[in-house]
Amino acid sequence: MMRLAIIASASLLVIGCSMATGEGDLGERTETVQPIVQSAPPPAPAPTPAPASTLKPLQGPSTFVFDGELTQGGWVRGQAPGGTRTAMLEETELVLDEEGRFFAAFDRDAAATTELAATLANGRRIVSPLNISSRDWQIERVNVAKRGGGTSEAWWAKREPEWNAIQAARKKKTAATGWSQNFIWPVTGRISGRFGRQRIYRGEPGSYHSGIDIAPGNGVPFVAPADGVVVLARNGFSLEGNLIIIDHGAGLNSAFLHSSRIVIEEGQSVKQGQHIGNVGSSGRATGPHLHWSLKWRDARLDPLLFTGPMN
Numbered sequence: 001m002m003r004l005a006i007i008a009s010a011s012l013l014v015i016g017c018s019m020a021t022g023e024g025d026l027g028e029r030t031e032t033v034q035p036i037v038q039s040a041p042p043p044a045p046a047p048t049p050a051p052a053s054t055l056k057p058l059q060g061p062s063t064f065v066f067d068g069e070l071t072q073g074g075w076v077r078g079q080a081p082g083g084t085r086t087a088m089l090e091e092t093e094l095v096l097d098e099e100g101r102f103f104a105a106f107d108r109d110a111a112a113t114t115e116l117a118a119t120l121a122n123g124r125r126i127v128s129p130l131n132i133s134s135r136d137w138q139i140e141r142v143n144v145a146k147r148g149g150g151t152s153e154a155w156w157a158k159r160e161p162e163w164n165a166i167q168a169a170r171k172k173k174t175a176a177t178g179w180s181q182n183f184i185w186p187v188t189g190r191i192s193g194r195f196g197r198q199r200i201y202r203g204e205p206g207s208y209h210s211g212i213d214i215a216p217g218n219g220v221p222f223v224a225p226a227d228g229v230v231v232l233a234r235n236g237f238s239l240e241g242n243l244i245i246i247d248h249g250a251g252l253n254s255a256f257l258h259s260s261r262i263v264i265e266e267g268q269s270v271k272q273g274q275h276i277g278n279v280g281s282s283g284r285a286t287g288p289h290l291h292w293s294l295k296w297r298d299a300r301l302d303p304l305l306f307t308g309p310m311n
């Protein structure tokens with residue numbers, strides 16, 4: 001059986017897109033529930049890799065070797081020390097491939113310091129401290145009360161199954177290896193909303209923008225930014241509209257909101273650059289745009305730090 005990092009917390013999130021379209025908050029909120037144990041087999045047709053715990057790559061560096069964006073909303077990718085049995089980012093166990101390579105990432109509100117730690121087969125422990133630089137998030141203070149919209153029982157009766165479907169999809173583990181690639185932009189165009197942007201309503205913080213908004217025009221095709229397995233592809237979500245979620249493996253996944261059209265199906269493997277949908281304004285969106293968000297475990301990440309600026 002595949003040994004994967006445990007999702008310790010089941011903090012839930014509505015991945016709605018908001019401020020770029022001037023809609024304010026979308027009832028985004030967090031709630032703690034019991035973790036959902038996934039019993040279905042992963043849909044990936046690719047072979048399941050050998051259990052990380054038995055790999056014990058003896059060849060390898062003497063300490064962690066890595067590269068990435070060591071900042072809030074950023075990521076790290078590298079290789080664990082030779083002989084590693086388990087590797088952790090603080091409390092989260094990392095998925096190691098056959099060469100001991102790993103991926104990890106840092107939430108929008110990540111603390112200034114964290115650490116990678118490996119326990120070797122011989123019991124030795126190797127720790128690599130990381131400094132995570134803070135970001136200057138776009139904060140807008142407005143003198144209006146925070147809306148409480150989207151909390152009525154009638155609203156929740158419709159929303160709950162959608163919410164559950166999104167959480168279940170994001171917990172699916174596949175053998176996808178897109179996490180090891182350099183990401184490309186799913187589509188290029190005007191950036192109409194940046195990751196992390198937040199409104200403060202008379203001192204009360206609203207939810208921050210959980211992805212990046214790209215507005216190339218209605219109907220423009222967009223592509224998979226990296227290889228993956230489609231874990232959700234469904235029309236008609238009340239906030240997200242026509243929604244695609246792609247698992248890139250190692251706990252990393254992408255969501256694409258508001259499509260006018262979805263051209264792939266759940267369970268399908270997609271390659272980087274493959275057409276997956278078309279830009280639209282389905283769900284709660286005032287104009288056509290693609291909202292692209294990235295998550296690693298429970299950490300919400302800045303897509304711009306994966307692709308670099310648009311050319």
Ligand SMILES: [Zn+2]
Nearest residue numbers: 017018213291
């Ligand atoms: Zn958005």
